[in-house]
Amino acid sequence: MQPILKVQALNKQYKTRDGLFRSRFFSALENVSFCLNKGETLAVIGETGSGKSTLGRILAGAEASDRGQILLQGQIIEDDGKRIVHSKELRLIFQDPMKSLNPSLTIEKILSEILELNTQLNEQQRRDKINETLLTVGLLAEHRNYYAHMFSGGQIQRVALARAIILDPLVLILDEALSSLDPSVRAQTVNLLLSLQRKIGLSYVLITNHLSLVRHMSDSLLILDQGKAIEYGKTSELFSCAQSKQGQRLLSC
């Protein structure tokens, strides 16, 4: 089977000012590659500065890589830092759902703009699609007239999810989206994500620090350390026998 998302030798360097004229290069990602199949979850773990957030931002298109390819369903979407196709099949969920929703627009306006930009649906179809998506994530159709500040912590997470899946993406990138949640909200969100995966076969790239969630949700695991992929394999295998010292240390606690 062809993998849904394939990343080949991704590189990213940042320039840091060092004095007035000198500048240093610091490598955030070095030759990172992985594949992700349909309906599977890849977990990315690593310490601060390991480049896992950079990876998420590059995949979502918020930043450009320096070298390497990203292939979606066998089609190159980013080649050596040039985004060839603007991809609506790869969607990012932010760390703080409240901050990722415009506070002065209603949910309907936010969602409808996404549809306007990316699809050819007319107004009625857009309205139907919004209703349908809100129901999928466990909200009511009436919620579309709400503003972001009116939702509670658990609901806002659902809205952020609705925002991501309204374009029927293939891959969702969750950048620490589960770490800062309250336990009961997190359990609800995890259940929702898992049921979506079962129903519509979404794939996830889960960037997190929460090991028990990694163990519970992910199929494969990528461990980054200072921009290098030090471990990559099946989650269950890696948890039982990680090769590198760094990997063992990360997985043991």
Added chain:
Amino acid sequence: MHLLDIRNLTIELNTGDHVIRAVDKVNLSLKEGEVHALVGESGSGKSLIAKALMGVLNERWQVTADRIHWQGVDLMRLPPEKRRKLIGKEIAMIYQEPSSCLDPTAKIFEQIAESIPEQGLSGYFWQRKKQRKQRATALLHKVGIKRHTKVLDSYPHELSEGVCQKVMIAMAIARSPKLLIADEPTTALESTTRAQIFRLLKSLNQLKSMSILMISHELAELNDWTHGLHVLYCGQMVEAGPSKKVFGSPKHPYTQALIKSSPEHNVALEHKSELYALKGTIPTLQHLPIGCRLGPRCPQAQKDCVATPQANDFHGHTVACHFPLSQK
């Protein structure tokens, strides 16, 4: 004797239109050398309790209590000036985001030196700087920082969050307080540094018999090293008691849900299977239900739940529920 003994602590917010009871009659007591944890989700008022104890809430909040005893002294009856002195000497607090609690324009040494008490230093003022340096170095060693010269000479932004949190702890223990309040000290940290901080706190408790009040929303990472657990939901204390009892046989539906919702504690849980979660979301402060505040979400709720349940005591394990779960 109890180190800290709080009875019926109520904290109310005056919004102008009406009064919101954010914390409702909470009891809490702590013996010397014990580690207790306040567990609850956002909006449960756990940080409010700590702030009320420290006396740092602003005047919009009204704090009333039958008693807040600190080693037999009632803090509520002390004049504010005296109270502040007492608390400043004996209680220390660390916060969630260490890097934002440190002064970004001062070096770590200056900040630690500031928290070292004058009384402990001897000699003339020109001799004191050296003593401060030694004390600061010793403090950093205590919290497990080995590269002390480098850390003392750097600014907060040059250090990682984990090291910043250790520096915060070093500053907190500079006056050798009797109680350390840790307000979610590890939420901003990575899992490896998180484990380090927990080990550090544990050793501080064991070696110096310092009492610790942990505030956290993760029940799972606390149970094996705390003596007592207090579970809060929307400002009501739902369950309190020795950690082993609370964790091993929860009697309140909310505690049970908290334990069951985390995958750590269900080893038998199948991969990618559904996690246990209560329906609905945490109500906001403006829309608290009457009676038992868990009522609308509780799977066991019955008609009686519209009345606030009294705390029932089962051998030091108190549960505020009309229908406590009986296991085994």
Added chain:
Amino acid sequence: MAKFKLFNEDANKSPLKHLWRHFKSNHSALVGLWVFLLLAILAISAPLIAPYGVNEQNAQALILPPSWDDAGQVEFILGTDGLGRDLLSRLMNGATSTFGLAILAALLTTAIGVVLGVFAGLTRGVKSSVLNHLLDITLAIPSLLLAIVIVAILGPGLMNTVWAIIFALLPQYIHSVRNLVAQELSKDYIVAQRLDGANKWQILKTGILPNIYEHIVVIFTMSLSTAVLDIAALGFLQLGAQAPTAEWGAILAENLSLIYLAPWTVALPGILLFIAILSTNLVGDGLRHALQKRRAS
């Protein structure tokens, strides 16, 4: 959990309604708003409702005190000036030239300022820094001084004053708008919108503007009060509106020689100026407080 909110109406309000609710609770701001609206209506309709013409002289009624004085006449409610012109009519028409033109100036400044400010906020690199550094230089000069310099170049006259004030207010305006836009641009939801495939114009329209227009209104009220003061000051210095024009500052200057003989001719335009600026500032302050409260709640 919509059920929790169904019965609570205030929760369903848009941010704008929230703002209005906070604004309403501030009584002085509300009074300010009413006075402001009255003055605005007066500025539009003054020539129609004024009892006498602006420059209509009544030779038999020179320096009449206001009607409540024993020597006053009821035909001239606020009395007359040294040339026998009805003070009430002149003051009403003054609202048009002082307050009305100030609003016009502030509106034009807003239009130009928002366009340039947004441009400055959205661009990066050399273009942006050239614009900013130029503006920073002009920011160092007080707006009234700048206006005087510009009038000195353009020559005195009411319309020239308006242009001078627009140019004098612009640097501050652009600076504030630029800061607002730059602040918005760093927000997560703008990044999210960019990832949705929105171009710059769409980000501006639906992402940035709805979040900053209230702040722009606050800046507008601040520049309006400066504009009123500057127009009057230039009129008083005889650099702005010239003698027969009914403009509050000019009326003040004209009647200064009569201050002992007919104090009302000086006091009344002064009081009006005071009220106009006070009401504008009250509205602006009220709005700013309401915005802060909304952010806090």
